[in-house]
Amino acid sequence: MSSRRLSVLGGLLGTAVAAGAGAFAWGSLIERRLFTLRSETVPVLPPGAESIRVLHVSDLHMAPWQRDKQRWVADLAALKPDLVVVTGDNLGHEDGLIGLRRAFEPFRGIPGVHVHGSNDYYGPLRKNWLRYFQRHTGGLPRRSPNLDTAAMDRFFGETLQWKDLNNAVASLDVRGTALDFFGVDDPHIHRDRLDVLTGLIDELRDDQTSDDDTDVSRHVTLGVAHAPYQRVLNAFVTHGAQMIFAGHTHGGQVCVPGYGALVTNCDIPRTKVKGLSVWTHALRSSFLNVSAGLGTSIYAPVRFACRPEATLIKLVAAQI
Numbered sequence: 001m002s003s004r005r006l007s008v009l010g011g012l013l014g015t016a017v018a019a020g021a022g023a024f025a026w027g028s029l030i031e032r033r034l035f036t037l038r039s040e041t042v043p044v045l046p047p048g049a050e051s052i053r054v055l056h057v058s059d060l061h062m063a064p065w066q067r068d069k070q071r072w073v074a075d076l077a078a079l080k081p082d083l084v085v086v087t088g089d090n091l092g093h094e095d096g097l098i099g100l101r102r103a104f105e106p107f108r109g110i111p112g113v114h115v116h117g118s119n120d121y122y123g124p125l126r127k128n129w130l131r132y133f134q135r136h137t138g139g140l141p142r143r144s145p146n147l148d149t150a151a152m153d154r155f156f157g158e159t160l161q162w163k164d165l166n167n168a169v170a171s172l173d174v175r176g177t178a179l180d181f182f183g184v185d186d187p188h189i190h191r192d193r194l195d196v197l198t199g200l201i202d203e204l205r206d207d208q209t210s211d212d213d214t215d216v217s218r219h220v221t222l223g224v225a226h227a228p229y230q231r232v233l234n235a236f237v238t239h240g241a242q243m244i245f246a247g248h249t250h251g252g253q254v255c256v257p258g259y260g261a262l263v264t265n266c267d268i269p270r271t272k273v274k275g276l277s278v279w280t281h282a283l284r285s286s287f288l289n290v291s292a293g294l295g296t297s298i299y300a301p302v303r304f305a306c307r308p309e310a311t312l313i314k315l316v317a318a319q320i
Contacts, residue, residue, distance in 0.1 A: 011243065028302040029211060034295060035072045038311045040276045042287050043318040045215055050175040055081035056311040058226075058247025059293025061092030061119060062099040064154055069294060069308075070102040077106035079312060082174050084162070086254040087247035087291060088117025088226030091147050092124060092298055097155065104160060111172050112162035113181050117226035117248060120152060121145040124297045165224050167193040169200045176218070180204065182239065183224035187232045187247060188266065192225070194235045201239055220315075228268045228290055229230045234281040243315075245289040249273045251292025255305040276307070276313075289313060 045052065055076060060069065076273050084107055091098055123146050156162045163170040165183025172179045182201050185191035206220070223241035225232050227248035251274035252261025261273040271277075274292040278285050293307045 020219050034307045036307045038309050041314045050157040050179045051318050052081045052315040053081045054313040056085045058087040058291035059089040061295030063093035066096040073103035074106045077212045083103045084112035085245045086114040088115050089119040091275045094223050111253050113165050115183045117186050118203045121235050121294035163209045176220045180221045186226045187229045203244050229266050233279045237281040237284045241286045247291045251306040256270040257305045
């Protein structure tokens with residue numbers, strides 16, 4: 001090969017290396033801190049119902065030193081949402097609860113619901129991130145939980161008075177509409193118990209139909225999960241969820257401009273890896289909001305073409 005060709009190839013290689021280094025610097029130093037609030041409007045409420053503002057927060061992966069993220073989340077309380085939905089992976093360090101308290105304390109008195117992600121049980125590890133390009137079906141980690149999940153749940157439940165939806169159901173009256181929730185523990189590590197959930201939903205609805213004061217037309221059903229695996233989304237639609245909240249995917253975390261996410265870390269289609277869409281199953285459908293989340297593992301602190309986000313969703317009356 002001639003020296004000229006070698007020079008050209010060397011120049012191209014140098015340009016590619018420089019571009020890669022620049023993209024990594026942007027993603028690790030700047031973009032992962034460019035927190036953004038996405039807004040959506042979803043028509044699921046009964047005719048004539050007052051609108052409900054829902055703040056959806058996910059995948060904080062909180063470490064105690066992340067003060068910028070803590071302040072940004074705390075400032076969202078100024079939006080005065082009617083409801084907060086938290087879809088897991090809140091902890092990112094053994095002392096992550098310190099940061100969660102700073103972030104969520106201003107939301108005291110605002111109704112909320114939450115579920116767990118795997119990182120609410122297991123602290124982060126260094127790993128080969130190329131594994132995310134493999135087919136993901138989840139699985140139980142080969143180690144014991146090492147985070148204080150119970151302390152986090154006490155903060156959510158006792159301090160903030162938020163409802164725990166880990167394989168559970170709950171009801172809240174918000175601005176005159178009865179919101180019926182069901183949720184599961186993290187499907188990514190097979191903690192979801194859809195079999196148990198079925199009975200709990202039946203009991204909730206039996207109690208409502210036996211109550212003479214219950215106006216079924218005022219009820220809206222919402223499903224909550226961390227990881228949006230298809231088996232869970234399908235079950236939620238079958239059980240009548242009119243809207244589903246999920247996280248886990250990080251929106252792909254490292255995306256290609258004009259193409260989008262390379263991986264989803266579950267079996268949801270790449271086109272639904274983040275944002276608002278419609279999930280259809282067995283001739284039924286539900287609105288689905290998958291949050292790209294606000295954090296990353298402390299061992300993979302980079303985002304590219306996928307800014308960290310929370311979502312403010314305005315639920316409004318459905319058109320007849």
